[in-house]
Amino acid sequence: MNDLLRLEAVNLSHSILDTDDLSTRRGGSYLLLQAVRDVQAAFANEMEPISTGASTGLFMVLLDADSELLAAKVAEWLFTHPDYRHASFVVVGDSADGFKVTNETCIAKGRWQQMQSLSVRCAWDMHLPVRAPVLGGRSPLACELDGVRPAVALDPSRSDQPRWISASVHARRGGVVGGQDLRQSFYRRELTVGVPVAGFTNDLGMLAKLDHTEGEGLAVPRNLDNKIAIFYADGNGFGAVQAGCGSAEDLAKWDDSLRQRRRTLLHRLLAHAQARRHWRTTAGIIRLETLMWGGDELTFVVPAWCGLELAALFFKLTADWRYPADDTGRALQHATALVFAHAKAPIRRLERLAHDLVDQTKQDGDKARNTLAWTVLESFDHTGSNLDDYLRRRYPLTPCPVSWSNLRLDAAQLQTLLAALPALREVLPRSAIVRALRLLVSGQRQDIAGALHPLLLRSCESVDRAVKQVGESDRWQVLWQALGGGRSWAPQAPSLDDIAPWTLLLELWDYTLPELPELPELPEPPEPPELAVAENPA
Numbered sequence: 001m002n003d004l005l006r007l008e009a010v011n012l013s014h015s016i017l018d019t020d021d022l023s024t025r026r027g028g029s030y031l032l033l034q035a036v037r038d039v040q041a042a043f044a045n046e047m048e049p050i051s052t053g054a055s056t057g058l059f060m061v062l063l064d065a066d067s068e069l070l071a072a073k074v075a076e077w078l079f080t081h082p083d084y085r086h087a088s089f090v091v092v093g094d095s096a097d098g099f100k101v102t103n104e105t106c107i108a109k110g111r112w113q114q115m116q117s118l119s120v121r122c123a124w125d126m127h128l129p130v131r132a133p134v135l136g137g138r139s140p141l142a143c144e145l146d147g148v149r150p151a152v153a154l155d156p157s158r159s160d161q162p163r164w165i166s167a168s169v170h171a172r173r174g175g176v177v178g179g180q181d182l183r184q185s186f187y188r189r190e191l192t193v194g195v196p197v198a199g200f201t202n203d204l205g206m207l208a209k210l211d212h213t214e215g216e217g218l219a220v221p222r223n224l225d226n227k228i229a230i231f232y233a234d235g236n237g238f239g240a241v242q243a244g245c246g247s248a249e250d251l252a253k254w255d256d257s258l259r260q261r262r263r264t265l266l267h268r269l270l271a272h273a274q275a276r277r278h279w280r281t282t283a284g285i286i287r288l289e290t291l292m293w294g295g296d297e298l299t300f301v302v303p304a305w306c307g308l309e310l311a312a313l314f315f316k317l318t319a320d321w322r323y324p325a326d327d328t329g330r331a332l333q334h335a336t337a338l339v340f341a342h343a344k345a346p347i348r349r350l351e352r353l354a355h356d357l358v359d360q361t362k363q364d365g366d367k368a369r370n371t372l373a374w375t376v377l378e379s380f381d382h383t384g385s386n387l388d389d390y391l392r393r394r395y396p397l398t399p400c401p402v403s404w405s406n407l408r409l410d411a412a413q414l415q416t417l418l419a420a421l422p423a424l425r426e427v428l429p430r431s432a433i434v435r436a437l438r439l440l441v442s443g444q445r446q447d448i449a450g451a452l453h454p455l456l457l458r459s460c461e462s463v464d465r466a467v468k469q470v471g472e473s474d475r476w477q478v479l480w481q482a483l484g485g486g487r488s489w490a491p492q493a494p495s496l497d498d499i500a501p502w503t504l505l506l507e508l509w510d511y512t513l514p515e516l517p518e519l520p521e522l523p524e525p526p527e528p529p530e531l532a533v534a535e536n537p538a
Helices: 022-042 067-079 099-115 167-174 181-190 204-208 238-243 248-274 304-318 347-363 387-394 411-424 430-441 454-469 473-483 496-507
Strands: 002-010 047-053 056-061 088-096 227-235 289-294 297-303 334-342 371-376
Touching (some): 022 047, 022 056, 022 181, 088 099, 204 227, 297 304, 334 347, 347 371, 454 473
Antiparallel strands (some): 227 297
């Protein structure tokens, strides 16, 4: 018999994604990570962990304890905890012959429990010294951050500008478990030994504020001031690997392998950021936010000028991931997305868009390689809820000459772009590229007589002449073939197939730094320490 208990945080839209306040979202994400560890510590005598990824935990029930009764105890502990009671959890137990059957039964019972529950926890009450005022006998004011729950307390982190917040927001920003302090404990726990960390920016304004442009071998374009890049990655087929684990030992091995790879990735990423001036403020603070971590998903926020570099570094550091870690192992690849936008754009919309881009990649069946989907949002423009409609609005020809598939980059294409464009954009006539793209998108490839439009031909010839004059024809040919699906550069025969590479060049033009150094060979980090389990805070 296999007695298992499964714990999972659900309905994240109401416990993480319900506000545009960065600290609250970050605190909510870290809080759910901590909840699994605290449950593990609180019930260490009754169950032991098998897999604890992100906000999900699978445990083996010890001795002769009843798994369903233990699940009820764990649920009661969570729902009476001063911080965790504001999140939604499903906790189920089951006992059956065979680990795989029991695990799948627990997953199904959890989904059924979720469907029978409210999507938001209604723990409004909060016994704090100061409560929100009641106006004219009406209910308390709504939370100034989530706009839905009743406000019950002043924001403990904003004494300079008092804001009334809900109990849920209070727990995420400074509750019993730690609120924003969880960020520091997260990095201390996840980082391998020996990474110097000067600290991290506190908000997106600080992260994206361009406080230097020259003097360190850099030249960040001024128009990237106050621009951010949200990077989201989701594993391709990781769930299938997990589902294929036929025993608790197999699942624990997979979970440990993925966790250690993620920790090594974070170690190397921060070592990279620490060593590069454009990743830090003038005070040396690292410009990086980790909004999601664990399992097969992660979300980072960096300055816009670091976005493509981050994606390339991610592909480099995960290029050799296999499971098992030998020649027979399955390649572990990711679908990723970058959303470039203003730092004041609503963060929840930007994150949702990054997720939608990755979902689009998987719906297209593009799962056999590492991929990067991307979009650039000017000002507060938004793509809307339908990505295909967005492309049809931007490229109104019928049929639409561009798809998300031919705008998507793989690791090799991205590396080619980063290696070639910074040098080429010093000589390429950008106005000619803009004119060529506009003529193609507007359907003016031909003139009235049916011949190729003379202005389109002149634009392509201008580009061809510019690269030849400085001896960059070979570099340009390599870049064009990489972005154009292998097609050779043909200035005398412009076609609708040119729309995708022209779009890639123009949209990502400003996001490749001039003289961007090649990604270095990073040393192997030391063996990470054993994962620590937090003491029970309740």
